[in-house]
Amino acid sequence: MINVLIVEDDPMVAELNKKYLSMISGFKLVGQVRNGEDALHFIHDNPVFLLLLDVYMPKLNGLELLQHIRISYPKIDIIMVTAACDSSSIQDALRLGVIDYMVKPFTFKRFRTALITYQERLRLLNLSEILDQKQLDNRIFSQVIAPANDLPKGVEQNTLQAVRKLIENYDTDFAMSDLVQLSTLSRISLKKYINYLEESGEIVSYLNYLSVGRPVRRYSAKK
Structure with missing residues (x-):
């Protein structure tokens, strides 16, 4: 199990990181702090293997924290999850040895790829004490893409494909109630797959405000 610390001052982004992390097996969230100073205190007292680290934070920003950690x-690895997309910040982070750099906003698909790639590289390095050039080129320094069947808990590949087929039938936007009528899945189960497709960036949603009653969430396939 890989112990993860989230270092993020935006509560909404921190919760999103936490949610996404819980959908990937092999990782354990051991803490969540809002600035670099609190992160250093936490790391001193707790075993942490991986940081999901923001740049813009009070007291001690992400790049300053990164220098202290190095x-x-x-031995602690860092994945940057930040709105900092200027070349200077990116270069500084890369020089300090981050293993990946994600710019907000990001999709679950991109988040999952970063985590699974890191997990797979750790596994490969732990398998062998000595690696030759071919192994380094093909299995360490190349991009390791998460396999298609590596899905979140409760999401099954064949069912996911069936839900995709239902969505393909719609040339216009659709509501959850439209799909429920065509699917054998319960509304709760179907919502789980729709949420996954939205988090993966395959579909988008918006609230349709009616003249009376509660607004309805509608979806459309991302073009």
Whole structure:
């Protein structure tokens, strides 16, 4: 199990990171802090293997924290999850050895690829004490794409494909109630698959405000 610390001052982004992380097996969230100073205190007292780290934070920002970690905790790995997309911040982070860099906003698909790639590289490195150039080129430094059947808990590949087929029948936007009428899945189960497709960036949603009653969430396939 890979112990993960989320370092993020935006509560909404922190919750999203937490939610996405819970959908990938092999990772354990051990803490969530809002600035670099609190992160250093937490790391001092707890075993942490991976940081999901923002740049823009009070007290001690992400890049400053990264410098401290590289000196005092060199075995901790870092994935940047940040709105900082300027070349200077990216170059500084890469020079300090981050293993991936995700710019907000990001999809679950991109998040999952980053985590599974990291997980797979750890597994490969732990399998062998010595690697030759071919193994390094093909299995470490190449992009390891998460396999198609590596899905979140409760999402099954064949059912996911069936839901995709239902969506393909709609040339216009649709509501959850439209799909429920055509599917053998319960509304709760179907919502789980729709949420996954939206988080993966395959569909988008918006609230349709009616003249009376509650607004209805409608969906459309992303073009």
